[in-house]
Amino acid sequence: MGYRIQKAALWRSQRNKKWFWRAKWARRGGILGRRRLNLASGQSLSYASASPSFLLAGLRFVLGLAGLALLGWGAAYALCHWNIFHVTDVQVLGARMFAGQQTLKLAGVQPGVNLVTLDTGEAEAKIAAHPWVAEVRVKKQWPASVLVQVREYEPFALVNLTLETGESRLCYLDADGHIIDEVPENGALDYPVINGAAPDDIVNGCLAQGSRAREALQVLRLAARGNALLPLQSVSEVRITEQKGVVLYLTEHPFPIHFGEGELRQKFGELLRVLKSLYDSGDISRVAALEMEYGDDVNKMLCRLTQSGASVEQDQPQKARVARKGRKAQGI
Numbered sequence: 001m002g003y004r005i006q007k008a009a010l011w012r013s014q015r016n017k018k019w020f021w022r023a024k025w026a027r028r029g030g031i032l033g034r035r036r037l038n039l040a041s042g043q044s045l046s047y048a049s050a051s052p053s054f055l056l057a058g059l060r061f062v063l064g065l066a067g068l069a070l071l072g073w074g075a076a077y078a079l080c081h082w083n084i085f086h087v088t089d090v091q092v093l094g095a096r097m098f099a100g101q102q103t104l105k106l107a108g109v110q111p112g113v114n115l116v117t118l119d120t121g122e123a124e125a126k127i128a129a130h131p132w133v134a135e136v137r138v139k140k141q142w143p144a145s146v147l148v149q150v151r152e153y154e155p156f157a158l159v160n161l162t163l164e165t166g167e168s169r170l171c172y173l174d175a176d177g178h179i180i181d182e183v184p185e186n187g188a189l190d191y192p193v194i195n196g197a198a199p200d201d202i203v204n205g206c207l208a209q210g211s212r213a214r215e216a217l218q219v220l221r222l223a224a225r226g227n228a229l230l231p232l233q234s235v236s237e238v239r240i241t242e243q244k245g246v247v248l249y250l251t252e253h254p255f256p257i258h259f260g261e262g263e264l265r266q267k268f269g270e271l272l273r274v275l276k277s278l279y280d281s282g283d284i285s286r287v288a289a290l291e292m293e294y295g296d297d298v299n300k301m302l303c304r305l306t307q308s309g310a311s312v313e314q315d316q317p318q319k320a321r322v323a324r325k326g327r328k329a330q331g332i
Helices: 001-026 054-082 100-107 118-129 210-221 264-281
Strands: 034-036 044-047 089-093 135-140 147-153 157-162 168-173 180-181 193-197 235-241 245-250 256-260 285-292 298-307 319-324
Touching: 100 118, 118 135, 135 319, 180 245, 193 210, 210 235, 210 245, 210 264, 256 264, 264 285
Parallel strands: 089 147, 157 193, 193 235, 256 285
Antiparallel strands: 034 044, 135 147, 157 168, 168 180, 235 245, 245 256, 285 298, 298 319
């Protein structure tokens, strides 16, 4: 009996505490939609409206947010129109062939532009569209300067492209096979020329891998290693032919050097050894042609000589086989 009385008293105590705190919260205004309780019956009466103090606090909060937004807009407007952030100096580094002023104007990088509103990513994309620009980076230098760093394509050779319409176009070519731009009037022409490139040899503005035009470029890259016997400056032309493959022509000597197809690195090394033998013997002026493959034997090279140093067109050349792998030419 005593246990039941204690349990009932405990239950009433917990219920009274719950009602006490609910009533206290209701007297302080509560929140929207909080029920007020009837302390006598313990039943809810109705949904009460928010107190005036709560509405005033909410109004203050909304007005504070609006004030902050207005303040931020005003600060942004001031920054965008403040003369101290107007660009007064644009510095371009690394540009030689790059026609900077016109392109910078199109990209929006020019004196007078506000540095705050300048979009460097958009400016870089517009400058990179120039055919001579390989890489570009635009940096803001506060408060009123812009630095444009440009890496241009380096011309390595000239390529004479045959278009699908049958017309030809002479363009600059870099060492990686990227076609840079068409050679302008009075443009620099002191580069070796690749002739005979077909439309199929070009893919996405570059010489296609595995094409004969790419093999011609490989020959030039081998010559660019700086060997004294055959430097790049001594190469006049690399011609692409259907029957003989890649044919090399030198500036000082008119005879053709037929590389054929494939094994270009090995053939170039053997050519250097043969040229050394011809220079040492003094017979280089008698050479009419060099063929890096003689018939089906890839280990032999054919050297055609003229008699008494006469021109190729007038005299019947005599043939001499030159064995590769370090052996001297016969008849030289």
